[in-house]
Amino acid sequence: MxxxxxxxxxxxxxxxxxxxxxxxxLGMCSYLAVSKKIxxxxxxxxxxxxxxxxxxxxxxxxxxxxxxxxxxSWLNTLGVSTxxxxxxxxxxxxxxxxxxxAVVAAFVQLTEMVVEKLSPAxxxxxxxxxxxxxxxxxxxxxxxxxxxxxxxxxxxVVYGLGSGIGWxxxxxxxxxxxxxxxxxxxxxxxxxxxxxxxxxxxxxxxxLSFIGFKLPFGE
Amino acid sequence: MSTETQAxxxxxxxxxxxxxxxxxxxxxxxxxxDNPITVQVLGVCSxxxxxxxxxxxxxxxxxxxxxxxxxxxxxxxxxxxxxxxxRIIVQLLVVASLVAVVDQVLQAFAYDxxxxxxxxxxxxxxxxxxxxxxxxxxxxxxxxPAFLDxxxxxxxxxxxxxxxxxxxxxxxxxxxFGFNVLGENYPGNGVMMSPVGACIVLGLLIWFQxxxxxxxEEA
Numbered sequence: 001m002x003x004x005x006x007x008x009x010x011x012x013x014x015x016x017x018x019x020x021x022x023x024x025x026l027g028m029c030s031y032l033a034v035s036k037k038i039x040x041x042x043x044x045x046x047x048x049x050x051x052x053x054x055x056x057x058x059x060x061x062x063x064x065x066x067x068x069x070x071x072x073s074w075l076n077t078l079g080v081s082t083x084x085x086x087x088x089x090x091x092x093x094x095x096x097x098x099x100x101x102a103v104v105a106a107f108v109q110l111t112e113m114v115v116e117k118l119s120p121a122x123x124x125x126x127x128x129x130x131x132x133x134x135x136x137x138x139x140x141x142x143x144x145x146x147x148x149x150x151x152x153x154x155x156x157v158v159y160g161l162g163s164g165i166g167w168x169x170x171x172x173x174x175x176x177x178x179x180x181x182x183x184x185x186x187x188x189x190x191x192x193x194x195x196x197x198x199x200x201x202x203x204x205x206x207x208l209s210f211i212g213f214k215l216p217f218g219e
Numbered sequence: 220m221s222t223e224t225q226a227x228x229x230x231x232x233x234x235x236x237x238x239x240x241x242x243x244x245x246x247x248x249x250x251x252x253d254n255p256i257t258v259q260v261l262g263v264c265s266x267x268x269x270x271x272x273x274x275x276x277x278x279x280x281x282x283x284x285x286x287x288x289x290x291x292x293x294x295x296x297x298x299x300x301x302x303x304x305x306r307i308i309v310q311l312l313v314v315a316s317l318v319a320v321v322d323q324v325l326q327a328f329a330y331d332x333x334x335x336x337x338x339x340x341x342x343x344x345x346x347x348x349x350x351x352x353x354x355x356x357x358x359x360x361x362x363x364p365a366f367l368d369x370x371x372x373x374x375x376x377x378x379x380x381x382x383x384x385x386x387x388x389x390x391x392x393x394x395x396f397g398f399n400v401l402g403e404n405y406p407g408n409g410v411m412m413s414p415v416g417a418c419i420v421l422g423l424l425i426w427f428q429x430x431x432x433x434x435x436e437e438a
Contacts, residue, residue, distance in 0.1 A: 022414060028263040029347040094323060097341050098315040105308045134307055137264045137345045144338040189429035193260060194422045201418030208413055 007158045009215045010151075014162030020138045021170035021200075022207035027138030031171055032196060034132075041175035044132070048171075049164030051111070051133050052142055055104050056160030059143040060153060062099050067092045068147070100143040108134045138167055174200065245367040249375030251432060255348045256379040257425045258434065262348035265339050266380055267417040273396050275335045276384035278325065284373030286317045286343050287352065291369035293317075294357040301358075310353045311344065318343045348372055379424065386420050387411050 020026045027048065034044045065071050069091035076087050092099075112130040115123045133139060142163050151159060177199055186195050255261050262283075269279045293313050294301075301309050322340045325333035333340065343349070352372050357365045388395055391412040393405035410416050429435065 025264045025267040025414060025417070026342070028267065029261055032260050032263065094319055097319050097322070097344055098312065100341075101311045101315045101344050102308070105311050109305070109308065134311065135345045135347060135350045137342050140345045141264075141338055141342055144341045187426070188435050190422070190426045191435055193257065194425040194429065197418045197422030197425065201415045201422065204414040204418060205410075208415060 003154075007154065010155055010158045011162040011165075012215060014159050015166040015169070016207070016210045017213055018163075019166040019170060019207055019210075020141065020163050021167060022204040024141060026141035027136045027167060030132050030136050031167075031174070032193070035171055035175040035178055035196075038172060038175045038179060041171045042168075045168035045171045047130060047133055048136060048138060048167050049161070051104075051108060051130075051136075051139055052160045052164035052167070053157070054160070055107050055139055056142050056146070056163070057153065057157050058103050058107065059100050060146055060151065060156035062103055063096070063143075063146055067096050067099060069093070096144075096147075101140060104139050104143070105134045138163065170203070173203065177203075242364060242367050245364060246371035246374070249368075249371040250378055251428070252434070254375045254379065254428070255351070255372050256376060256421075257428055259348075259351065261351045262346045262376060263421075265342060265346060266376070266383065267414065267421065269336055269339050270380055270384040270387055270417055271391065271412055272335075272388050273381070273384045275332050276380050278329060278332045279336060279339065280373070280377035280380055282321045282325070282340065283343055283346065283348070283376055284370070285321060286314060286346075287349055287373040287376075288366060288369035289317055290314045290349055291352060291357045291365040292362050294353045295360055295362045295365035298358050298360075306354075306358070307350075310350060314349055314353075315344050348376055379421075382424060383417065383420050387416055391416060 017023070021028070021031060030044060034040045063071070065074060070088050072087035072090045072092075074087075108130055115130075142160060146156065146159075149159070174196075178196065181195060181199070190198075249255055253259065256263060256266050265279060265283075270276050290310070290313050294310060297309070297313075318341060321343070322333070325336070325340060352368060356368045360368070385395070389400065390408050392407050393399060393401035399405075408416075411420075
């Protein structure tokens, strides 16, 4: 299997089979909050995709060069003498939550400031969503899935992008359905949140059919 | 996501008793009329993802309660020294440290459960209930009320999760707390175990709760 096929497989798998919303419910809070209008849904979807695309590889680097057992041994090859400190046995798994969330929060804050300075138009479109994203579970969730997946660096880039596109698709699709739903006569207590959950459930039903889906480019 | 700052200004004239009427409301409101999941729509990700079985759900509720109370108290103590612009990062770091403690304890004393909950222990960090309460309550109130608010919202979370897990385990695998209830011949119901069941059970639960307390929202 060539490298391109491998990337395509990871992309397709992360968009459809392991969809952040329908398979893992990650990022549900902002998903439910912004899916009333297609316009805002597109804005937040794009912001999430962008942040996932950057932070997943960043967290991959953090995991493989700082956190993982023996990951710090590059300090020894850089010249820190083993007599002074042997880093090959250091395991910082305990700190992984703090490091991952610090990377995400710092990146989001930085992006917000850069975008605000450089492109006011983009800031108006995406900026208001950026603070929401630091606490979007899908960003931290994607980082926390990384240790179990044992990706190479390139694969983690594709995985971040694919997860973002999957989230984007899910939020835009729900927003489209909710715009139509607002014209229908829903029972009183079910109005709003209740019917939205049932809609998401039925959409997840459709996505269940991707489980066991044979990837098009071989294993 | 309703994160309007609840200006619950607790004016201390003499010394307000901890369980005054106003403070009792801090606990009772989140249980029903102002429930974090079904009314404020926060912390939905984990509510859907961990509720396949009752036992992991109980562990999850206790973990969230612990993190909720202590982060609320910690942020409330720090509220006058945190600079406004970086408050989200400070909050995330406090929560992440508490979650790291919870994760280590779970791995040491309840390894199986910690495996089942997988990334969702880490995702308590981005659980919007916690961030929402820190922003809306702890930053503006004294530690005493913040403690009660954390307790109330943690219990409000459990009040929804446990029924959802009850129905999902009962109909999904015919058991409760791992004990077989519906008999050996019950074939199990894959839909209840999957994301679909979670959304639909939660939707119906919201319907039930709202038709009882009369809360409606404009669709």
